[in-house]
Amino acid sequence: MVSGALAGLTVIDLTRFVAGSYATGILGALGAEVLKIEAPEGDPYRRQGTEWVNDESVLFMSLNAGKRSVALDFRVPAGRVLLERLLERADFFVENARPGSLAHHGLDWASLHARYPALVVGSISGYGDVGPDANKGGFDLILQAESGLMSVTGSPEAGPVKVGAPLLDVGAGLACALGLVAAHVQRLSSGQGQLVSTSLLEFALAGLGTVAAAYLVSGRAPGLLGTHSPTFAPYGGFRTADGWIVMAGAGSEELWRRACEAIGAVSLLDDERFSDNARRVAHRDELTEAIEAVLDARPSRFWLGVLDAAGVPATEVNDIGEVLGNAQVAALGSIERLPHPRAGDCAVLAPPLRFDRAPLSYRTAAPLLGADTAAVLSDLGVPDEEIAALVRDGTVVTG
DSSP: OTTOTTTTOEEEEOOOTTHHHHHHHHHHHTTOEEEEEEOTTOOGGGGOSSOEETTEEHHHHHHOTTOEEEEEOTTSHHHHHHHHHHHHHOSEEEEOSOTTTTGGGTOSHHHHHHHOTTOEEEEEESSOSSSTTTTSOOOHHHHHHHTSGGGGSEETTTEEOOOSSOHHHHHHHHHHHHHHHHHHHHHHHHOOOOEEEEEHHHHHHHHTHHHHHHHHHHOOOOOOOBTOOSSOSSEEEEEOSSSEEEEEOOSSHHHHHHHHHHHTOGGGGGOGGGSSHHHHHHTHHHHHHHHHHHHTTSOHHHHHHHHHHTTOOEEOOOOHHHHHTOHHHHHHTOEEEEEETTTEEEEEEOOSOEETTEEOOOOSOOOOTTTTHHHHHHHTTOOHHHHHHHHHTTSEEOO
């Protein structure tokens, strides 16, 4: 099975929200057994979101497919004993709590490493686990603003704009998953676990790499760019007679020449303001105005045809429905349908990678709260009567 690279390994998942849940989901898709440790009241996302199917949160289901739910209260002594027994058998422990907040439970890196030296620990935070802002909580929106991402997204008319999806959360989750797999590979030879930490801020900085590199040399902040690039021109959105297209007409000088010839704007090639990419970026607004003056004569479909024939990358902006129904998305196997005990046929986005061209699979839908508590505790050797007593006193919840 292509998704079995981590088969036989166990993840103790103490994450909530998007970034941590996404990281552990990737490990599960790679074959690991992911035990999602939930408080008796359940993960917060079980009660959040805008879409529900038979009282099940689509938000929760989208982030927790392929996992097993173990509902126990590790804040009480009996629950803590059970968590320790699970940790004894675990290969990974992943959390996205505020740095330092788990120390009084003995679940910080130093304490865990002392007890379980082979355990690989993953930690995702808003600002990172070192530095003056380490103890601050962080959400995708906040870090999009504070990282500088919003300073280059939007337009002078609209103001700074948040990217419409939680890209920093997802990116930090992917970065964490990559680090955890690398730490596991190193553990195979060293026998030692290590701490893998990342943050929304660090992923935001990685995404700003080319923009930041230019600033470090010039000292000039690019400002709000709308759909345009701070590095290339023409490279962005352009108004046509009936809408908008986006065009990448600046990957090379040859591409720039082909773009001008395709749209019938060869006079731009002789304009000193646009004689090379650096000058075109410096005169981006004038260039955009000149290109749109030409594109305004015909509808988007016409221009997309001539640009495609010239080998100039261009497209319209798809909405979510259009892209999810796209033949290319279907060919990639990017939408996975999993049977859920209450929600029925549950559609989720598959992990964003494939092996030998076959998509990874989460294999099972997100679990009901406590669906696997009894089975997991039985595997630990906890007698049925003890499990029943733990249910009665509220330490655990069984599905």
